[in-house]
Structure formats: C-alpha cells, structure tokens
Amino acid sequence: MTLRLYDTRAQQLRDFVPLDPGNVTMYVCGPTVQSGPHIGHVRAALSFDLLRRWLSRRYGRVTFVRNVTDIDDKVLANARDTEPWWALAYRMEQEFTAAYAGIGILPPTYEPRATASIPQMQEIIATLIERGHAYPAADGSGDVYFDVRSWAEYGALTHQSVDAMEAAEDADPRGKRNPQDFALWKGSKPGEPADATWASPWGAGRPGWHIECSAMAKRYLGAEFDIHGGGLDLRFPHHENELAQSTAAGDAFARYWVHNGLVTVDGQKMSKSLGNFTLAADVLKERDPLVVRYALAAAHYRSNLDLTESSWAEAEAALGRIRTFLERGERLAAPGWPEAKEGLPGEFIAAMDDDLAVPRALAAIHTSIRSGNALLDAGHFENAKQDVMDVMQMTAILGLDEPISAATDRGTASALDALVQTMITQRADARANKDWAAADRIRDAIAAAGITLEDTPAGTHWSIDG
Template identity: 80%
Template sequence: MTFRLYDTRAQQLRDFVPLDPENITMYVCGPTVQSGPHIGHVRAALSFDILRRWLVRKYGRVTFVRNVTDIDDKVLVNATDAEPWWALAYRMEQEFTAAYAGIGILAPTYEPRATASIPQMQELITTLIERGHAYPAPDGSGDVYFDVRSWSAYGALTHQTIDAMEAAEDADPRGKRNPQDFALWKGSKPGEPTDATWQSPWGAGRPGWHIECSAMAKRYLGSAFDIHGGGLDLRFPHHENELAQSTAAGEEFASYWLHNGLVTVGGQKMSKSLGNFTLAADVLAEHDPLVIRYALAAAHYRSSLDLTASSYAEAEAALGRIQMFRQRVLRAADADPAVLVPGTLPEAFAMAMDDDLGVPQALAAVHEAVRAGNSALDAGDTAAAVQAAAALAAMLEVLGFDGAIEAAAGGAEASALDALVQAMITQRAQARADKDWAAADRIRDAIAAAGITLEDTPAGTHWSIDG
C-alpha cells in the first residue's frame, strides 16, 4: 500500500512522495520555553516521533529538526531579576528535553534555538522588503511587518480570506498598513532587557515569532523539504504566516503540512492560558513512562485526546498483556533472548501505518499477535508462539516500545514484589504438598485479589500482573 498522509493545506490524504527518498526531511515546531511542558506538548512530540520512526523503517534516513523558541514576549514576561530570560529559557528547555526523553521520544537530528539564527532571520526579512512583501514601520519604531495584501496566496494553508481573519496581535499595531499584517521584527521598547535585543538595519529589536521558524527551516533543511509538523492550534496564525513569508521570499518550503490533534480536558483544549493543564513532570511522577507513551499514542494523531484516569489504567492493562505474553514465550523457549528479536512486520500493521499513521489499527495488530501467540502456547506450539513474538517485537520497535517493555518489569519495587509473591508461591506449594487444600486455596485467592495471575507449568509456577 502507498504511504498516505493527510495534508492540511490540500485538506485531503495524499500519497507521500519524498523529495529525496534517501533522506526524508522534517521540520516540527518545538516549544516556546516560557514555562515547563504540559502533557499536551508531550503528545504533540510523540505524534511526530512515531511518524519519524515509521519513515526510518520505510526509507532509512530522516533528518528531523525541532526548534526551540527561546526569545519571545512570554519568555520575557516570565523572567525575573533573579532569573533572566535566557536562564529561564534554558531551564525550561531542559524540562522539555527531560519530558520527551522520559517517554522515549528520540532526540532530533538538529534542535536549533531561535537566538542562534538571528542573522538568517534578518536576511529573510531583507529579502521580503526587497520583494515588496514587507515594510518597516514609518514611525521609526524599528518594527517591520509582513504586508498580507501584497501576497495573493495569503490564507492558502487554512483557506481563509484576509477580510475574514482577525487582526494580528503579535506586535504593537503602531505603523501597520493592515490590521492583519504581522510582525517580522519588533523594535525594542523602554524597560525591556538590553540583552534581549539585536542590532538590525531597522533598529535594535528582536525577531517576531513566525520568522524564526521560516529562517531555521531554511537554514537546516534548505529551501524545500518534505514535511512541516505541529499542533492543530499552530495552523493559524503561525503556520499560515510561515508559509506566506517563506513562499513570498521565493522558497518552496514544505511539501506536506501535518497537524496533530490536541489534548483536551472535558472537551476543552488543554492550555496554559486557560489554566486547565497537567504538567508533564506530574504525570511522569505518577505513571510508568511506558504507560504514558501508550496512553498518548492510542488515539489517532489527528484526533483530540481527552485524557482521564481510565486512559492510563487501560494503557497499563494493555501493556501488561504484552509483557505477560513475552514472559511466557521466553519461558517456553528456555529464556532464549533470540525469540524477542524483531522479525517481519505483519501486513495489517504496515497497512495501518501507511494509512495516515493509523496507530489505533496498528495497536490492534499488536494485540492480535499477543492473542495468537498465547493461543499457540496454550496448544503447545512453541514455534508459532516464537513467530508471533518476533512479529510483536518488530511492531513494538516501530512504535517505540521495544526494550522498555522488559525494563518496565525491573527496578527495586518490582524486585520487592517478586520476592513477596515468590514467598507466597512457596507457601502455597508447601500447603499443596501437605494436602492442605484449604490453605493453598486461601493463598491463591489472596494473590488473585491483589491482581496477580498464577500460571502452573511443568517447570514451576510463574506470576504476572493480571491484564
């Protein structure tokens, strides 16, 4: 099946045809680091992590760029005398990195900070002025705006007309020709930190938000690249403005525009401005990282995701079934680790992933392999179970669950639990040997009440968390 992706600009599924099949190029809008990440940020990063992994599986090489917006009005507002804006930005950047790494999101190929590409932004602004698509404010404030009415294709991404758009609120409206014109360069204002300004042909100031991504995408991926990604809330104005300014400057820019759905709370977008967010650090402190990854990946990347306590409980149960099967097949194969080496991907899984990254359907293929493998073990067909385990390992690898499944069973807590359960198993075995069936049943019932399943085999009794 041809790999298809939903292109926001085209408003339809499109066959993916890379510019260079030997090197797929992706740019994903990263965080504005004014404060720590909430779980919605992590869901967005995970969506493109899974896409990247699938592209690596299909093509081999992916150059993946995710930026850090480290200079922005919000960063300046949240800075204090004790913690300057640049120190706050760096600390928050580290929090985002820790949250991403915490659930196994791969590090980007390049992760540029906006402040490291100021010359490239100024160069792009100069080009837009020369082409008649941007203008310095006539009041001498140092502001530079993109003239939306100079570019007939403005609105192409979100299919809006200029007159239907709200006024751009990303800068002071002083000197604007049109309310919808957006800031490319912001002249410095009294009271702002002097180290948050850069000299430019238009006066001291700093870049607007939108120009940052256009300049960094070009710098690291060239004038044309395959995929531009980000959250659904970035379509307008951020991505609309990126597309306009880059193409008005003569760049081809992105071939495909992808947007992930948002995490919601009671049907409302999770947002720092609304105060209804859950910090990623709090979620990571409360749940196993693998459970979080599964819960965030379980819905299609373009759909909204309303996370509840049951979301994590269902994810934990699903992972428990996977882990239990892998433990069973290891025992059947005399603990030979080769049985967990990735094999051939099932066709159903590949078809699901090729259909606009259909992770829910791909997970159905994962659990079908678990079901088939358990049935084979029950029937004494170890060869078929090993084959299912190899297919399972291949799917887990693509989804980023490989290795971590087994790691989830480790640690001090798991060792302590294993010691307690093994002691109870020994007591039960002794009761059975003594033909004290009532005591044996009581022990088994106590173990079952704790959500633990026992499996009696010729090689001994094994336990697992009841999935």
C-alpha cells in the same frame, strides 16, 4: 504499499513521495519556553516521534528538526530580576527535554534555538523588503511588517481570504499599513532588557515569532523540504505566515503540512492561558511513563484527545497485557528464535501507512497477543514464536518496548518476587505431601493478592493480573 499522509494545505490524503528517498526531511515547531510543558505539549511531540519512527523504518534516514523558541514576548514577560529571560528559557527548555525523554521520545537530529539564527532571519527580511513584500514602519520605530496584500497566495494554507481574517496581534500596530500585516522584526521598546535586542538595518530589536521558524527550517533543511509539522492551533496564524514569508522570499518551503490534534479538557483546548492544563512533570510523577506514552498514542494523531482517568486505566491494562504476553512468550517460546520470521504483520504496516493510524496498529498488536496466548495455552510453543516476535517488533516501532520507567522500585519488585517464590515453594511442598487443602489455601491467598500462577513443565511462574 504507499505511505499516505493528510496534507493540511491540500485538505486530503496524499501519497508521500520524499524529495530524497535516502533522507526524509522534517521540521516540527517546538516549544516556546516561557514555562514548563503540559501534557498537551508532550502529546504533540509524541505524534511526530511516531511519524519519525515510521519514516525511519520506511526510508532509513530521517533528518528531524525541532526548534526552541527562546526569545518571545511571553518569555520576556515571565522573566524576573532574579532570573533573566535567557536563564528562564534555558531552564524551561530542560523541562521540556526531560518530559520528552520521560516517555521515550527520541531527540531530534537538530534542535536549534531561535537566538542562534538571527542573521538568517534578517537575510529573509531583507529579501522580502527588496521584493516588495515587507516594509519598515514609517514612524522610525524599527518595526518591519509583512505586507499580506502584496502576496496573492496569502491564506493558501488555511484557505481564508485576507478580508475575512482578524487583525494580527503579534506586534504593536503603530506602523502597519493593513491590520492583518504581521511582524517580521520588532523594534526595541523602553523597559525591555538590553540583551534581548540585536542590531539590524532597521534598528535594534528582535525577530517576530513567525520569521524564526522560516529561517531555522531553511538553515537546517534547505529552501525546500518534505514535511512541516505542528499542532492544529498553529495552522493560523503561525504556519500560514511561515508559508507566506518563505514562498514570497523565493523558497519552495514545505511540501507536506501535517498537524496533530490537541489535548482537550471538557471540549476546550488544554492551554496555559486558559489555566486548564496538567503539567507533564506531575503526570510522570504519578504514572508509569510507558502507560503515559500508550494513552497519548491511543487516539489518532489528528484527533483531539480528551484525557480522563479511564484513559490512564485503559492504557495501563493494555500495556499490562503486552508485558505479560512478552514475558510469558520469551519464557516459553524463546528457544530457537531464528525459526520465527522477521518482518511486520501486514495489518500493522497497512495501518501505519494509512496516515499513521496508530489505534489500528495497536489493535494489530493485541490480535497477535490473543493468537499467541491461545497457542501458548495449548502448549504449541513453537507455533507461538511468530506471534511473540511480531509483538516485539511492533512495540519497538511504537516505542512501547523501552525500559524507560525510572519510577519502578526495583527493590520492591525483588522483595515481592522473593515473597511469592517462598509461597510457591510452600505450595509445592504441600502438594508433594498431598496436603491439598494447604496447597489450595496458599494458591487462594496468592490469587487474592492479584497474582496469577502458571504451572508449566519448566516450573511455576507468577505474574500480576493485568
């Protein structure tokens, strides 16, 4: 089987062929840390966590870079006298890290901050000026712009012509030749913090947003790498500008462009600017983190995801079926695990290789659960081992096996177990004394509490209905 990914630039599915099969390289645009993460940010990070996990399974080593934009107009705008911009950026970066870790997103191989790569950004800018694709503003402001009309391939990612594009709004237009030219370097302005500027050949200032990612991707992955990822909303202008400035500077840059869909509210993109967002921290306080992970993964990564209360309920029920089956399977079929074959089911592999079709991969998990439960119900414990192992391996690939829920109250779980075990013992005593009415009352009381009893040759076990 061949892994196929949808390449935004090619506008089609392409066979994935890495530059080095022994080391897949991937750069994903990380957060701009002007404020805390909403659930859309977490969904985006999860999309590439799932891709990274599958690439690791397929190829072994994956060098995964996700940056932090810690210097930006928005970061400066949200800073206060009591919390300077760099302190705000660091605090918000920690909130993003906590949200990612909260649902089991693996940390990146490298997570560079933009402020640590200023010299590399200036090198690219100097190269672009030398090649005639960038120019310092003639007014002496210190601004440097990319000349979009100097690069015939500008618009190649989103298949637009320059004339059809709106003016770039990422910098003051005071020294632009063309409205669509975008900022590579922003000269310092009165009132901006002195520690938010760096010396440069064009005057004190700071980098534009787009040049940051070009410099960090090249620094950590080289002039050419396999995959560049990010949200659909980054295709233009951010990724279009990255592609233009990097290739105009002589770098091959990304070979595949992969974009995840957005989380929407009533059909609109979830956005801080629109005020229609749900903070990730609030969601994780209220819900089992693995339920959150399941709900965010349940739609194809390229699809927009409209989260509702039913989304969480469906995810909770599905995850409950997985947990119940694995607990039951490990209890009844675990002895002799080596007799089960390692290796993922073909339908799961086919789904993941087909542009990371996680909804189909989840369906493969539930198919194995139904098969395994039928075998366990029939007492065919040995035959059920393969289904149990298959589910364990598939959930591990999707990160649905990790005990990451810090919200679970172990004390409450222990107390509930003690209570149910006491009732199970009372029921067993009633049955031993042939007091069938008492035994039925106890069983009915347990069932009314949403608890299922399962009588087996090894004893009676309980589980919460799910």
